[in-house]
Amino acid sequence: MQNMDADIKIESGVVVTCNAVGDILDKGCVVIKQGRIADIGTMEAMNSWTAKETIDATGCVVMPGLVNAHTHLPMSLFRGLADDIHLMTWLNDYIFPAEAIHITPETVRIGALLSCAELLLSGTTTCCDGYFYEDSVAEAIFETGIRAIAGQGVIDYPAPGVSDPSKNIAAAISFVEKWAGRNSLITPSIFCHSPYTCSRETLIRSRNEAAYRGVLFQIHVAETKSEYDQIVKENGVSPVAYLDIINVLRPGTLLVHAVWMDEEDRKRIADRGVSVVHNPESNMKLASGIAPIPELIEQGVTVGLGTDGSASNNNLDLFEEMDVAAKLHKVSRMDPTILDAETVLNMATAHGADAIGLGKVVGSLEEGKQADLIVIDMQKPHLVPMYHPISHIVYAAKGSDVRDVMVNGKVLVKDGRLLTIDLEKLFERVAEVGRLIKK
Amino acid sequence: MQNMDADIKIESGVVVTCNAVGDILDKGCVVIKQGRIADIGTMEAMNSWTAKETIDATGCVVMPGLVNAHTHLPMSLFRGLADDIHLMTWLNDYIFPAEAIHITPETVRIGALLSCAELLLSGTTTCCDGYFYEDSVAEAIFETGIRAIAGQGVIDYPAPGVSDPSKNIAAAISFVEKWAGRNSLITPSIFCHSPYTCSRETLIRSRNEAAYRGVLFQIHVAETKSEYDQIVKENGVSPVAYLDIINVLRPGTLLVHAVWMDEEDRKRIADRGVSVVHNPESNMKLASGIAPIPELIEQGVTVGLGTDGSASNNNLDLFEEMDVAAKLHKVSRMDPTILDAETVLNMATAHGADAIGLGKVVGSLEEGKQADLIVIDMQKPHLVPMYHPISHIVYAAKGSDVRDVMVNGKVLVKDGRLLTIDLEKLFERVAEVGRLIKK
Secondary structure, three states: OOOEEEEEEEEEEEEEOOOOOOOEEEEEEEEEEOOEEEEEEEOOOOOOEEEEEEEEOOOEEEEEOEEEEEEOHHHHHHOOOOOOOOHHHHHHHHHHHHHHHHOOHHHHHHHHHHHHHHHHHOOEEEEEEEEOOHHHHHHHHHHHOOEEEEEEEEOOOOEOOEOOHHHHHHHHHHHHHHHOOOEOOEEEEEEEOOOOOOOHHHHHHHHHHHHHHOOEEEEEEOOOHHHHHHHHHHHOOOHHHHHHHOOOOOOOEEEEEOOOOOHHHHHHHHHHOOEEEEOHHHHHHOOOOOOOHHHHHHOOOOEEEOOOOHHHOOOOOHHHHHHHHHHHHHHHHOOOOOOOHHHHHHHOOHHHHHHOOOOOOOOOOOOOOEOOEEEEEOOOOOOOOOOOHHHHHHHHOOHHHEEEEEEOOEEEEEOOEEOOOOHHHHHHHHHHHHHHHHO | OOOEEEEEEEEEEEEEOOOOOOOEEEEEEEEEEOOEEEEEEEOOOOOOEEEEEEEEOOOEEEEEOEEEEEEOHHHHHHOOOOOOOOHHHHHHHHHHHHHHHHOOHHHHHHHHHHHHHHHHHOOEEEEEEEEOOHHHHHHHHHHHOOEEEEEEEEOOOOEOOEOOHHHHHHHHHHHHHHHOOOEOOEEEEEEEOOOOOOOHHHHHHHHHHHHHHOOEEEEEEOOOHHHHHHHHHHHOOOHHHHHHHOOOOOOOEEEEEOOOOOHHHHHHHHHHOOEEEEOHHHHHHOOOOOOOHHHHHHOOOOEEEOOOOHHHOOOOOHHHHHHHHHHHHHHHHOOOOOOOHHHHHHHOOHHHHHHOOOOOOOOOOOOOOEOOEEEEEOOOOOOOOOOOHHHHHHHHOOHHHEEEEEEOOEEEEEOOEEOOOOHHHHHHHHHHHHHHHHO
16 A cells, blocks of 8 residues: 655544535544545544654544635624614714724734634635725735635625725726635625615615626615615516516526515526625624525525624624524424524534535535634533534534634634734734724 | 731732622732621722732632522533434433433543533532432532532432432422531522422422422422423413412522513513523523523513533523523614623623522622632633723623632632542543443
């Protein structure tokens, strides 16, 4: 038998692959070479591999890093600024004014660093972001080592960094051109805010620019009843139908929220091959409504899971989001068999990666994919005994149970500590910004 | 100024008192003497106290330990055994058979130890339990040092330890007589399973025995639609009305779940002065329904928060339960102002303590109450900056952020480590039991 040299072997954990057939290896081994998964199998089958470093995962679950398919990283600075109020009050009286005064390239960088730290420490290795000053978000991505889709925002209002809305699309294009193909950690995107904050022309132009450049087009849609009513009033059709009529619904479009929809809307989404990201905790907290996720999945739509920004959640822990997603739909349909644990886990891993266009790169533990994975310590009072690993991952574990985190084969979190940035120093800067915002 | 000697001073934290007016001290101090809170106030106001030991809570929140008003401690052994199925399938095909084979005094002790460890490590200092072999639960309470209401079960079926159901009430009475007034950590109670598993005679007799002995009477009621239909069919009235007619609804009764109710039922509950415990995650996971909690609170009913057993949750983290409770009702009513963070925090502290009859002893940080409190480390990426401590407690923090835990002035958890029992040894025993159950 040939002696092959790998960089890292992760040994003896319960390996939950999240591959297409849901393989779980009771005592498995993941072999990593040059940032990729070189091989995966039972401990015995991986015997021929030698490695420079081994990580003992006895008593742990090894699984793909989670994929947070929708967030606004810099908004961690506004977490808890205002809660328990209506969405429009929250946006107009708190969030938009705070953004107007306090959002600068530097605060975007600080807020994004904070969120990337939170994501990595709670087991998320890929996120899909949409905000402004996205170059500063990119800095935070590189500093922390997380993988991200980053979308520069387009909105027909003055936005942070863009006082003239007519220049928003140009700014988004220049962001995409700057980052396309430049670094494996960052994949640029265009983030168009919504059909109620962008003109028809803006929607069409920005969608076409994204298509021309082959990048993901993210858009909030049908989040609230009031948005639905407004679009129906102005255009005579639902938000989803409106986007379809102006040809925004194409493969490569990611619909965020998608709460207020009828059967015809769902059919349009399925027929056009667009993806959806579900953000149950934000939709619950803002009382937006419950998206018809089981129906979308039934119709073959690729659905990912997101936290939304931490100001409307109020954290970025995707373990919590999985748990809530599974439970919310059960009680709302009065059917405990709906959205079972495995379906939800796939939303937060392989299907989430598919939804944001990274399904060939990450989202499952398979030979050839990038080595983005996490090791969860299951030796905790709330995680023993373990009869079914997927049940524990979805219903019992939390982000704080994540012990090690790896992106591109590089260890970013070890024994629950983030290796890439100095948190104490970051917290000092965060406290300064927080004091200004609180005033 | 007099120099007074205390045992412990907890200094410089943000003190969230959960007292009747919701006082929060930005830089507060809690003084502990002989297991009680001897004094509480600003750092300056507490200057005259000296103490043998000081705990620095800079950058932390200090608050009352959480009160989990409904759980079944030993059921941690069945967590994740079966999920995503109907309640009756879950009970009849998985839980009841597993209980029949595997529940013994020793496994009850092991399962309860595991749950007490989980509760303490996630910031719960008081729980209200109902199960069988409750003497073994009491052992776990003493070993770990948690405070508990413990109710020996009454059910008209053969139950663990009681093959002849007619002896269930006698067993419950003897449990109450054994533990009443014996130790401040344990307060005995009678736990009557439900109106659909107990005869009218059993309900009346066990309620009277509880009243005669002045102990809490816990009962599951109106959990599912099928229970509701069955009671209506058999008795011509709703489950709550049925309990009222047979005089079970009296002060000192704790109604668990209380999901399926109409306006008249709610009025009966309010008029009779009985308390309710809300278990949103279990009700969601089993698709039981959504209890009318905002209405009950509006009508002046004392409502606590519980996790239910960890087999239907699937953890005992009351921080998660607070978060989900606040969000579930917002989305189900389409009103983001419902069940605000402070209301939910009170359910998990002062009101929960009131609901289980311990409101004069614990549930808030006030002079004279027992020193049951927790210190939460807020220097985490998901908890800075902090604009409003209650927002972070309910919407952003989790059990794993709890640094120190104290019951009766005794430190049980320090720097996230449980001091009272050896977890590694416990996990070995748990693994043995788990292997038998898995077979």
